[in-house]
Amino acid sequence: MLKVENITKFYQKGSTKITAINDLSLTLNKGEFIAIKGESGSGKTSLLHTIGGLLRPDEGTILINKHDVYSLNKNERAAFRAEQIGFVFQQFHLIPYLTVSENIAAPLIAKKLKIGSRVDELIEKFGLSERKNHLPKELSAGEKQRTALARALLFNPQILLADEVTGNLDPGNSELVLDSLREFSDNGGIVILVTHDESAASKADKTMTISNGILS
Amino acid sequence: MNTFKLVNREIFRRKVNYLIGFAIVAITTAIVIGTLSLLKIHDLQTAQILAQKEAELNERVLVLQDDYRKISLELGFNLLIIPEGQNLGNFYADDFASKYMDESVTDKLVSSRTLTIQHLLPSLTQKIVWPEQKQSIILIGTKGEVPYLYRNPKKPMLQPVPDGGMVLGYELHRILNLKEGSKVKLLGREFTITKCNERRGSKDDATVWIPLKDAQELLNKEGKINAILALKCHCASGTLTNIIQSVKELIPNVQVLQKNKEVAIRAKARDRAKREAKEALKAEELSRTELKNEQLRFAKVLIPLVIITGAFMICLTFIANVKSRQDEIGILRTIGTKQHTILIMFLMKSILIAIPAAVTGYLIGIFTSTISVENFELSELFGTFALIITICLAGLISTAASWLPALYASLQDPAKIIQD
Numbered sequence: 001m002l003k004v005e006n007i008t009k010f011y012q013k014g015s016t017k018i019t020a021i022n023d024l025s026l027t028l029n030k031g032e033f034i035a036i037k038g039e040s041g042s043g044k045t046s047l048l049h050t051i052g053g054l055l056r057p058d059e060g061t062i063l064i065n066k067h068d069v070y071s072l073n074k075n076e077r078a079a080f081r082a083e084q085i086g087f088v089f090q091q092f093h094l095i096p097y098l099t100v101s102e103n104i105a106a107p108l109i110a111k112k113l114k115i116g117s118r119v120d121e122l123i124e125k126f127g128l129s130e131r132k133n134h135l136p137k138e139l140s141a142g143e144k145q146r147t148a149l150a151r152a153l154l155f156n157p158q159i160l161l162a163d164e165v166t167g168n169l170d171p172g173n174s175e176l177v178l179d180s181l182r183e184f185s186d187n188g189g190i191v192i193l194v195t196h197d198e199s200a201a202s203k204a205d206k207t208m209t210i211s212n213g214i215l216s
Numbered sequence: 217m218n219t220f221k222l223v224n225r226e227i228f229r230r231k232v233n234y235l236i237g238f239a240i241v242a243i244t245t246a247i248v249i250g251t252l253s254l255l256k257i258h259d260l261q262t263a264q265i266l267a268q269k270e271a272e273l274n275e276r277v278l279v280l281q282d283d284y285r286k287i288s289l290e291l292g293f294n295l296l297i298i299p300e301g302q303n304l305g306n307f308y309a310d311d312f313a314s315k316y317m318d319e320s321v322t323d324k325l326v327s328s329r330t331l332t333i334q335h336l337l338p339s340l341t342q343k344i345v346w347p348e349q350k351q352s353i354i355l356i357g358t359k360g361e362v363p364y365l366y367r368n369p370k371k372p373m374l375q376p377v378p379d380g381g382m383v384l385g386y387e388l389h390r391i392l393n394l395k396e397g398s399k400v401k402l403l404g405r406e407f408t409i410t411k412c413n414e415r416r417g418s419k420d421d422a423t424v425w426i427p428l429k430d431a432q433e434l435l436n437k438e439g440k441i442n443a444i445l446a447l448k449c450h451c452a453s454g455t456l457t458n459i460i461q462s463v464k465e466l467i468p469n470v471q472v473l474q475k476n477k478e479v480a481i482r483a484k485a486r487d488r489a490k491r492e493a494k495e496a497l498k499a500e501e502l503s504r505t506e507l508k509n510e511q512l513r514f515a516k517v518l519i520p521l522v523i524i525t526g527a528f529m530i531c532l533t534f535i536a537n538v539k540s541r542q543d544e545i546g547i548l549r550t551i552g553t554k555q556h557t558i559l560i561m562f563l564m565k566s567i568l569i570a571i572p573a574a575v576t577g578y579l580i581g582i583f584t585s586t587i588s589v590e591n592f593e594l595s596e597l598f599g600t601f602a603l604i605i606t607i608c609l610a611g612l613i614s615t616a617a618s619w620l621p622a623l624y625a626s627l628q629d630p631a632k633i634i635q636d
Contacts, residue, residue, distance in 0.1 A: 049631040049634070049635070052550070054631035055631040074554075075554045075555070075556075078553065078554045078555075079552060079554070080552075081550070081551070081552040082551060083552070087550050087551065087634075089634065093546070093547040093550070093634065095222075095548075097226050097230060098222070098225055102217055106217055106548070106551060107551045107552060108217040109218060109219055109222055110548070110551055110552035110553040110554070110557070111552055135229075151551070
């Protein structure tokens with residue numbers, strides 16, 4: 001279960017203090033898939049990063065399975081993140097000099113877990129068999145995003161945080177990726193999808209809007 | 217996937233960055249090793265030169281010794297003539313003969329037409345107790361040098377004791393408290409002390425010299441002597457055997473012994489030649505040491521400068537590498553990679569650059585340092601231990617140089633990178 005309790009996050013821009021997240025609370029149970037919509041600068045990415053343990057809130061707590069994420073030190077939080085949280089981004093963020101299969105296996109650098117033939121399963125599942133030895137620069141946008149998604153799912157995390165994942169994809173690949181998120185959720189995972197895309201949001205169980213750091 | 221594999225992939229697929237780092241470490245190592253090798257070559261050459269010079273000088277010493285030997289031969293032989301029948305064991309033990317011969321034998325030697333003797337010193341020697349002083353002494357009656365007035369007069373080697381005079385050895389005048397000019401009695405005859413000798417550290421210090429005639433009278437050996445010292449003897453054939461033969465033909469009832477003057481000359485010659493050789497070697501060694509010190513002073517400036525420059529360039533290369541890998545660092549941190557793993561990732565790369573580059577630089581350094589040197593084998597400079605030390609130091613310096621960029625990379629905020 002994910003419990004976000006009264007989190008607030010400020011940014012300092014020059015002498016101006018900007019409130020990115022304003023006393024936001026949210027509770028998500030296993031298998032929930034929500035979409036968060038909002039304009040640029042509304043605080044959606046900040047919320048995603050805060051939930052993902054990357055951005056410490058100024059106030060409030062994030063509880064994942066009753067673990068206060070920010071009570072952990074940096075290394076413990078990194079280990080927790082590696083095992084419990086998957087990230088997928090609009091810009092894919094693949095490691096340019098690693099092949100598809102190596103990129104999918106990259107989380108093993110962070111945490112040594114026994115995964116058996118998990119990499120091959122994911123390659124198969126996301127239709128990347130033909131491309132597994134290719135570098136990211138040799139892939140299409142859809143293949144890149146599928147690779148990024150496979151990487152996020154390597155350790156079967158509890159939570160999947162997806163930031164505009166269909167933003168650079170054609171409809172076919174968008175569908176494939178959203179279906180994968182749906183499947184992940186159906187298997188008991190929590191999905192938070194940040195998107196502008198109505199059709200993408202429609203795949204979620206619930207759509208919320210964030211504006212000026214307030215979720216509604 | 218692990219950190220080492222990730223670093224290897226990065227190196228393999230971003231060759232230019234790796235090669236730049238490799239070149240910096242290899243060139244730095246080559247300059248340092250080249251400089252050190254030149255110093256070592258200098259040392260080895262010095263040893264070679266000195267060994268060669270020593271051999272040459274030893275050869276020169278042998279030549280010099282031979283020259284001196286020849287010269288000493290030309291100087292003639294020194295002989296001691298003692299009476300026939302003298303037990304040589306007793307003679308060597310007492311250092312004077314107990315048998316006597318006629319003083320007239322000296323005249324035979326002087327008048328010889330086949331033998332040339334530069335100096336003739338007849339003497340009468342006995343060990344006695346000086347009754348007036350109650351002191352054991354060696355009494356030598358000497359005539360000084362027999363003059364060759366009709367041949368080739370030489371300045372006398374030994375000053376004869378003047379008539380009525382006495383010369384005292386050091387210990388005697390010291391113990392008996394006698395001074396030059398004092399009058400003393402010996403065996404009832406009065407003498408004036410004409411000279412008190414300095415310390416010689418030999419039996420001379422216990423010797424009293426008086427005129428031969430006085431000694432003969434006091435010892436009741438009128439017309440007798442027990443030794444003739446013949447210096448610089450020559451004969452037509454020039455060999456010692458022939459000279460001794462000539463002497464024996466002239467005065468049959470004598471024994472002829474060779475004095476060790478020639479040996480002393482040779483020893484002195486040898487010593488002098490050796491001393492000269494050692495001095496020449498020392499001068500060469502000094503000059504090589506000065507040259508080495510000059511090179512050392514240069515190396516002491518060059519080596520740290522090259523290392524600092526190399527380290528600085530490695531640091532810049534890693535800063536560029538970190539900058540170009542921001543996105544990668546961001547995603548690795550996002551997927552849970554710990555800060556120290558990022559740090560290790562960059563330090564590992566610096567070591568993977570340093571090790572092969574150090575080996576390459578080491579070989580280049582040794583090879584280039586021997587290019588201009590003749591008769592030098594690479595194997596003389598190559599050392600496994602030195603290579604290991606080079607690798608360790610290169611790894612250490614490279615790691616230290618990449619430390620700050622690596623630390624900077626590990627401290628990057630992943631949220632900011634991903635957001636950007």
